[in-house]
Amino acid sequence: MKNESNDAQIRQLIDSWVTALRAKDIDELMSHYARDILLFDLAPPLEYRGADAYRKNWEEWLPTFRGPVGYEIRDLSITTGDDVAFSHSLNRISGVRTNGEETDVWMRATIGFRKINGKWIVTHEHFSVPFDMEPPYNASLSLKP
């Protein structure tokens, strides 16, 4: 029962994160993250330490989309304890960029959560695409689940 409730809370947290992302609402997005979040993102660097460092990434990236951002989550699995949880899923980001190009990429997403003072918060995120193991080692941007 307790874990069912925790599961529901984490699902709601993910839903509201997606809603904020689609709306490009950076303040709302950032409200899901612990200040000391450690983040592995699609683009370099290897890691972001802390919400302030990562906020700049959203501030640069979200405005490159014309209008709202398309975001879909598939095969979401959440493993929930009393105060630690993690999830994995396949996430699709899509939309038209300000330069007119179309983006439509499936990525892998793993999220780490902690429950602090009764509230679940994201302390770790890992987003990636795989890459071809042969030179020139291109990222595999057209894979579909």
Add this chain to the structure above:
Amino acid sequence: MKNESNDAQIRQLIDSWVTALRAKDIDELMSHYARDILLFDLAPPLEYRGADAYRKNWEEWLPTFRGPVGYEIRDLSITTGDDVAFSHSLNRISGVRTNGEETDVWMRATIGFRKINGKWIVTHEHFSVPFDMEPPYNASLSLKP
């Protein structure tokens, strides 16, 4: 105290996984994984479902190294609950391949754990490198922490 002990058990699990990887001991490697592990690896596909599917990957890949595999883990952080935990770290794999080429790559690693019947086991792994956001979208294989 309980979580200290869980932390120590997970550290030991990761240590013994690394020892098995360096020694190319596939049976020992696989003993750390839940049968229904879901895995996001460096190379395509987007995901591996189940230990049997992923075992083939090790069977093909480990023999491409001449002699033992170099493996180093840096900045390991473990978040531990009573029966759910996750870790993140930067992992370096290195060695000489059978074709004479040298491999030396830092990747991001996130692992999800569950404690089942008193024993911690890996139910999720996510390994990746970031990629350049400009065409031709090459994987960033020479980043260092």
